[in-house]
Amino acid sequence: MNNPLGKNFALLEAGRRLFYILLLSLAVGALFILLIKENPLRSYVALFRGAFRGKLNFGNTLANFTPLMLTALAFAVGAKGGAFNVGVEGEVFLGGLVAAYIGIHWTFLPKILHLAACFLGAMAAAALWALIPGLLKAYYRVSEVCSTILLNYVAYNITSYFVTGPMSAGVANAQSLPVADQVRLHQFLRPSSANVGIVVAALVTLATIWLLRKTTFGFKIRAIGTNPLHAEYVGINPKTMLVKAMVLSGVLGGIAGAVEILGVHGYYLDNFAAGVGFNGMLVSLIVKNNLILVPVMAFILGALKSGALGLQQATDVPKSIVDTITAIFIIVGTMEGLFQVSRKKRNKKSEA
Amino acid sequence: MEFSRIFSSSLIYATIRSATPVIYAALCASVTQQANILNIGTEGIMLVGAFTAVTVSFFTGSWIFGVLAAMIAGLLMALIIAVGHIRYNAEITAIGIGMNMFAIAITKFLLKALLGKSGSFSEPGIVGIPKIHFSFLEAHEGLNAIFNDWSITEVFMIILIAAMSFFLYKTVWGLRLRAVGRFPMAAQTSGIGVNALRYQALAISGLIGGLAGAHLSLGYSRMFTENMTNGRGFMGVAAMFFGGADPLLTAAGCLVFGFADSVGSRLQAYGVPAQFVLLMPYVVTVFVLSLSMAMKISRDRRKKSSLFSLSGKGVSAESAAV
Numbered sequence: 001m002n003n004p005l006g007k008n009f010a011l012l013e014a015g016r017r018l019f020y021i022l023l024l025s026l027a028v029g030a031l032f033i034l035l036i037k038e039n040p041l042r043s044y045v046a047l048f049r050g051a052f053r054g055k056l057n058f059g060n061t062l063a064n065f066t067p068l069m070l071t072a073l074a075f076a077v078g079a080k081g082g083a084f085n086v087g088v089e090g091e092v093f094l095g096g097l098v099a100a101y102i103g104i105h106w107t108f109l110p111k112i113l114h115l116a117a118c119f120l121g122a123m124a125a126a127a128l129w130a131l132i133p134g135l136l137k138a139y140y141r142v143s144e145v146c147s148t149i150l151l152n153y154v155a156y157n158i159t160s161y162f163v164t165g166p167m168s169a170g171v172a173n174a175q176s177l178p179v180a181d182q183v184r185l186h187q188f189l190r191p192s193s194a195n196v197g198i199v200v201a202a203l204v205t206l207a208t209i210w211l212l213r214k215t216t217f218g219f220k221i222r223a224i225g226t227n228p229l230h231a232e233y234v235g236i237n238p239k240t241m242l243v244k245a246m247v248l249s250g251v252l253g254g255i256a257g258a259v260e261i262l263g264v265h266g267y268y269l270d271n272f273a274a275g276v277g278f279n280g281m282l283v284s285l286i287v288k289n290n291l292i293l294v295p296v297m298a299f300i301l302g303a304l305k306s307g308a309l310g311l312q313q314a315t316d317v318p319k320s321i322v323d324t325i326t327a328i329f330i331i332v333g334t335m336e337g338l339f340q341v342s343r344k345k346r347n348k349k350s351e352a
Numbered sequence: 353m354e355f356s357r358i359f360s361s362s363l364i365y366a367t368i369r370s371a372t373p374v375i376y377a378a379l380c381a382s383v384t385q386q387a388n389i390l391n392i393g394t395e396g397i398m399l400v401g402a403f404t405a406v407t408v409s410f411f412t413g414s415w416i417f418g419v420l421a422a423m424i425a426g427l428l429m430a431l432i433i434a435v436g437h438i439r440y441n442a443e444i445t446a447i448g449i450g451m452n453m454f455a456i457a458i459t460k461f462l463l464k465a466l467l468g469k470s471g472s473f474s475e476p477g478i479v480g481i482p483k484i485h486f487s488f489l490e491a492h493e494g495l496n497a498i499f500n501d502w503s504i505t506e507v508f509m510i511i512l513i514a515a516m517s518f519f520l521y522k523t524v525w526g527l528r529l530r531a532v533g534r535f536p537m538a539a540q541t542s543g544i545g546v547n548a549l550r551y552q553a554l555a556i557s558g559l560i561g562g563l564a565g566a567h568l569s570l571g572y573s574r575m576f577t578e579n580m581t582n583g584r585g586f587m588g589v590a591a592m593f594f595g596g597a598d599p600l601l602t603a604a605g606c607l608v609f610g611f612a613d614s615v616g617s618r619l620q621a622y623g624v625p626a627q628f629v630l631l632m633p634y635v636v637t638v639f640v641l642s643l644s645m646a647m648k649i650s651r652d653r654r655k656k657s658s659l660f661s662l663s664g665k666g667v668s669a670e671s672a673a674v
Contacts, residue, residue: 036465084445136638140645143593145392145445147641149586150634157631165625282453285446318464323457330450331432335440 050310059192401565426562
């Protein structure tokens with residue numbers, strides 16, 4: 001784009017597009033709400049209240065926002081490197097499991113080291129898990145979409161086995177023993193589950209943006225994602241870089257798992273991350289993997305998720321309407337040609 | 353552990369039974385892959401089909417209407433993908449994933465709004481797809497276990513594989529479709545309506561995907577549960593990859609999955625943890641997929657010449673690269 005405003009203009013354009021798509025999907029959502037004879041306006045107000053009104057609701061929005069931002073980043077990093085990593089969910093599960101295990105058993109460590117061990121363990125486990133589809137894609141051309149989706153089921157079943165078997169707390173729910181108090185992340189805005197994990201997530205986000213935008217490593221990842229042939233020509237090995245992008249994606253997924261376990265639950269809960277990985281992927285897809293917009297969109301989606309409960313309580317609209325709207329949002333969002341047509345027309349007008 | 357009880361003759365039908373939904377899904381993905389469109393939305397098409405089939409069967413009391421409605425619902429889903437991808441340049445993997453999310457959400461929403469249920473819907477009023485019973489086979493135990501009581505859609509699956517192989521490889525339409533998949537520009541130059549064929553491929557894929565869902569909810573079981581496809585659509589896509597989008601090879605690949613699934617469910621009776629049984633088909637699928645891709649690469653390498661590397665790859669994992 002040879003516009004004098006350059007980058008900022010592109011960001012503005014992306015924001016404008018996002019706004020249109022949001023309006024359109026809210027309109028389609030309203031249609032569905034009308035279909036079951038409810039008032040869309042009242043429902044949306046209830047949704048908004050459910051997301052922001054009061055300590056509990058706002059806290060839950062923040063608590064939803066934290067893992068979403070991390071998983072969205074995890075997906076975005078993979079996508080920058082040219083891998084469509086649907087497996088963030090599995091990474092979160094395994095990362096959470098390892099964080100819980102270390103949190104429960106390694107109590108001989110002092111507080112800071114123990115906390116670090118939890119995070120490092122989670123990162124390592126998730127990175128190893130992401131390594132599998134990365135290697136398969138790089139060296140055997142196995143579609144990473146397929147392998148990561150299927151491996152998600154495997155990861156879930158592995159964690160489910162541990163939490164109902166060897167690591168079970170022996171209570172009615174499938175959950176582990178609580179982690180040591182010293183590794184719990186401090187909660188605020190009680191009784192919501194907002195916690196200090198949000199600071200961790202923010203720092204990790206900044207670090208990732210810096211890594212991808214300002215370092216050679218980040219440049220290499222972006223290079224293989226944009227044009228692997230050119231990257232190879234200038235001496236970047238696309239195969240190893242792809243694997244590294246996947247591993248980085250896994251590291252971020254693992255952090256998300258650790259934050260969820262140590263911040264929100266305090267023990268490993270079976271199926272605790274259902275949808276966290278997928279929703280993160282949605283966030284990233286909607287903003288086209290733009291790292292600056294990822295936190296913004298993660299916040300919007302986090303608010304929608306937390307508002308959904310309020311919506312269901314205040315009206316007769318099932319909370320799955322929010323997922324429906326989000327899905328429409330992404331479907332419309334992927335159609336790149338949709339709002340470009342109107343822009344071309346406008347450009348022509350301004351030229352004339 | 354008694355191996356004779358696990359590997360009995362009834363295992364053959366059990367394998368086919370658990371493979372059939374995946375085979376339908378794989379055929380749904382194959383037909384678009386022949387036109388070089390990776391239909392990740394298979395899972396969602398199937399799920400919407402499953403829901404529609406159960407709902408219509410419940411309200412009309414006819415499984416035929418249920419199946420037809422499911423196919424129409426699948427068609428609509430596929431057409432959204434088609435319009436998004438072909439007309440508005442949507443990235444196929446992204447819109448496919450979007451459709452899958454949409455399918456999960458909208459079926460949940462309608463399950464609650466239309467039927468007032470959450471979780472699952474199972475009523476005696478749902479009319480399932482009938483099974484074909486031959487009374488003369490009852491005398492022979494082995495044949496009875498293998499050939500008796502197939503549901504109509506399981507039999508139709510075999511016809512569909514044959515029909516698809518015929519249409520793809522023996523008709524002008526199939527040749528054109530594959531030409532579009534191999535090298536759209538050349539196809540266009542020779543006067544083939546590229547986009548029309550792409551729309552047709554997705555439409556057919558939608559019909560098959562809807563049928564896949566209908567079979568899952570009315571033939572394989574007789575109920576609807578949230579997210580009941582449970583990755584079967586994706587397994588179908590994986591099977592499509594290792595079958596190279598050839599209907600027959602693809603279906604054969606699905607049998608591997610069906611085998612893992614039915615052996616697993618028998619092992620459960622011998623104290624193998626449920627989670628290992630559940631994860632086995634996925635592990636097997638990933639493993640077989642990787643193995644077949646590795647073999648394909650070594651095959652390609654052997655016959656590689658300067659001429660060969662110029663021609664389009666057609667159906668390969670690279671076309672799935674994002």
